[in-house]
Amino acid sequence: MAHPEPRPVTVHAAQRLAGRIRVPGDKSISHRSLMLSALAVGESRVEGLLEGEDVLATAAAMRAMGATIERGGDAIWRINGVGVGGLLQPQAALDMGNSGTSTRLLMGLVASHPITATFTGDASLSGRPMKRVIDPLSAMGADITASPGGRLPLMVRGLCPAVPIEYELPVTSAQVKSAVLLAGLNTPGITRVIEPVATRDHSERMLAGFGATITVEPGARGRIISITGEAELKPQTIVVPGDPSSAAFWMVAATIVPGSDVVIENVGLNSTRAGLVTALRLMGADIEELDPRTVGGEPVADLRVRHAALSGIEVPHDLAPSMIDEYPALFVAAAFAQGRTVARGADELRVKESDRIAVMKAALEANGVVTIEHEDGLSIDGTGGDPIPGGATVASSLDHRIAMGMVVAGLHAANPIAIDDASPVATSFPTFFDLLADLGGSVTWG
Known part of the structure; x- marks a missing residue:
C-alpha cells in the first residue's frame, strides 16, 4: 500500500474546548x-x-x-x-x-x-x-x-x-x-x-x-x-464501544486547555485498557464517568473532562500494559504538569509505528519542553499549566499517535506547532480533525 501524499498541518492555540463528541469504535x-x-x-x-x-x-x-x-x-x-x-x-x-x-x-x-x-x-x-x-x-x-x-x-x-x-x-x-x-x-x-x-x-x-x-x-x-x-x-x-486510545487525546486536550469542558461519549473502559484514566487522575485530572453501562460485553461510560491543574508523578510501572498506546498522549499531559513526570516501564514503545520514545522526545524538545530519555520511557519537566513555547515543525514519522499527540500539544502553545504529515491519522481516527473543529480547535492545512 503506497503511503498517501503528506498532509502538513499547523495547529493554533485554542481559547477553550467545549461540547460533546463521540470517538470511533475501538x-x-x-x-x-x-x-x-x-x-x-x-x-x-x-x-x-x-x-x-x-x-x-x-x-x-x-x-x-x-x-x-x-x-x-x-x-x-x-x-x-x-x-x-x-x-x-x-x-x-x-x-x-x-x-x-x-x-x-x-x-x-x-x-x-x-x-x-x-x-x-x-x-x-x-x-x-x-x-x-x-x-x-x-x-x-x-x-x-x-x-x-x-x-x-x-x-x-x-x-x-x-x-x-x-x-x-x-x-x-x-x-x-x-x-x-x-x-x-x-x-x-x-x-x-x-x-x-x-x-x-x-x-x-x-x-x-x-x-x-x-x-x-x-x-x-x-x-x-x-x-x-x-x-x-x-x-x-x-456493538463496538468507543476506542479509549482515541478518547485519550481529547481527555488530555480538555485537561490542559483552560476553561475546557468536554463530554466524550461511549468510551470503552475495559480494565486492561483504562490505564491512562488512572494515570491522569493521579496527576489531578477531572474525569467523571457518566452513565456507566455494559455494551457488547465491555464496560462503557461517557467521560466528562474539565480543565484541571496537573502535578508531575512517577507513573506506576504496572499501568504500562493497560495504556501502552496512550503514552504519546500522556507525554503531552506531562508537558503541562507542575514539576517532573517520570513515565517508564514502556519498552514496547520502541517498536510501535515509530520509536515513540525517541520521536516524542524530539517533538516535545523542538517545542521547548525539557525531557530526559530513558530506554523505557521519558521524564518530562512540565510548565505548571502555562503554554509550552511551541513554534517548531515536528515529524510524525508515519505514526498516527505522534501526529495526534502533537496536535493536542499545539492547542496550548504560545506559538503554532506544525506537523509535517498528518495523513497517518486516518489509519485509526478519520474524523479526528472534524471533532477538533466541533470542540472549537483550529488548524491550517498546507
Missing part, C-alpha cells in the same frame, strides 16, 4: 470482530466498527480469504463467514498498510490453515518486528519466510493440522497472545498461552462470545489462557 475490538465473524458459519453483524485504514485492511484480507463482508447504508457491517478451517487461498499478497495488529493476528489465522499467504505493508510496518509472532507460530508447524530481521514482506505457509503448544509470552503483547490463540482455533487439542503480565483481553472475551471453548485461570507464572481447537464459532451481533 480498533482492537473492530479487528477481532471482523476476523472471528469471518470464521463463524452464518451472518454476523457489527455496529460501530472503526472505519479507519487499519481495520479496512483486515476487512480486505478476510474477503481475500473467502468471507463476504459488506457495509450497509445503516452503517452496520454484515459478515458471512467461512467457518474455522474454511479459509481460502488468497490470490494476491495481503496488503496490511500500516496495521501491525492486522498482520500479527492474521498470521496466526493462516498458520493453522492449509493455505499460503504473503503479507506486505508500508514503510513503517515493514520496519516493525515480526519475530515475536514467527517463533510461536513456527513451533506450531507453520513455515514462515521473512525478510531480514524477521520483517515484512513475509510468507506464511500454514500447517493443517497444526501442533498445539504451551507458550509463555517473552514480551508483554496482546498481539502475540492473540495470534497464538487464533492459530489454536483450528488446531486439534488444547493450545495454551501463559501471560506473566496481563494485557488487553478483547480476544478472550470475544472468542468466548463466539462460542469457542476458552478458559482463563491464574497460575504460578501468570494468567493461563487455554483454547480448545477445531472450534465451531456461532455468528454474533457486536
Whole structure:
C-alpha cells in the first residue's frame, strides 16, 4: 500500500474546548470482530466498527480469504463467514498498510490453515518486528519466510493440522497472545498461552462470545489462557464501544486547555485498557464517568473532562500494559504538569509505528519542553499549566499517535506547532480533525 501524499498541518492555540463528541469504535475490538465473524458459519453483524485504514485492511484480507463482508447504508457491517478451517487461498499478497495488529493476528489465522499467504505493508510496518509472532507460530508447524530481521514482506505457509503448544509470552503483547490463540482455533487439542503480565483481553472475551471453548485461570507464572481447537464459532451481533486510545487525546486536550469542558461519549473502559484514566487522575485530572453501562460485553461510560491543574508523578510501572498506546498522549499531559513526570516501564514503545520514545522526545524538545530519555520511557519537566513555547515543525514519522499527540500539544502553545504529515491519522481516527473543529480547535492545512 503506497503511503498517501503528506498532509502538513499547523495547529493554533485554542481559547477553550467545549461540547460533546463521540470517538470511533475501538480498533482492537473492530479487528477481532471482523476476523472471528469471518470464521463463524452464518451472518454476523457489527455496529460501530472503526472505519479507519487499519481495520479496512483486515476487512480486505478476510474477503481475500473467502468471507463476504459488506457495509450497509445503516452503517452496520454484515459478515458471512467461512467457518474455522474454511479459509481460502488468497490470490494476491495481503496488503496490511500500516496495521501491525492486522498482520500479527492474521498470521496466526493462516498458520493453522492449509493455505499460503504473503503479507506486505508500508514503510513503517515493514520496519516493525515480526519475530515475536514467527517463533510461536513456527513451533506450531507453520513455515514462515521473512525478510531480514524477521520483517515484512513475509510468507506464511500454514500447517493443517497444526501442533498445539504451551507458550509463555517473552514480551508483554496482546498481539502475540492473540495470534497464538487464533492459530489454536483450528488446531486439534488444547493450545495454551501463559501471560506473566496481563494485557488487553478483547480476544478472550470475544472468542468466548463466539462460542469457542476458552478458559482463563491464574497460575504460578501468570494468567493461563487455554483454547480448545477445531472450534465451531456461532455468528454474533457486536456493538463496538468507543476506542479509549482515541478518547485519550481529547481527555488530555480538555485537561490542559483552560476553561475546557468536554463530554466524550461511549468510551470503552475495559480494565486492561483504562490505564491512562488512572494515570491522569493521579496527576489531578477531572474525569467523571457518566452513565456507566455494559455494551457488547465491555464496560462503557461517557467521560466528562474539565480543565484541571496537573502535578508531575512517577507513573506506576504496572499501568504500562493497560495504556501502552496512550503514552504519546500522556507525554503531552506531562508537558503541562507542575514539576517532573517520570513515565517508564514502556519498552514496547520502541517498536510501535515509530520509536515513540525517541520521536516524542524530539517533538516535545523542538517545542521547548525539557525531557530526559530513558530506554523505557521519558521524564518530562512540565510548565505548571502555562503554554509550552511551541513554534517548531515536528515529524510524525508515519505514526498516527505522534501526529495526534502533537496536535493536542499545539492547542496550548504560545506559538503554532506544525506537523509535517498528518495523513497517518486516518489509519485509526478519520474524523479526528472534524471533532477538533466541533470542540472549537483550529488548524491550517498546507
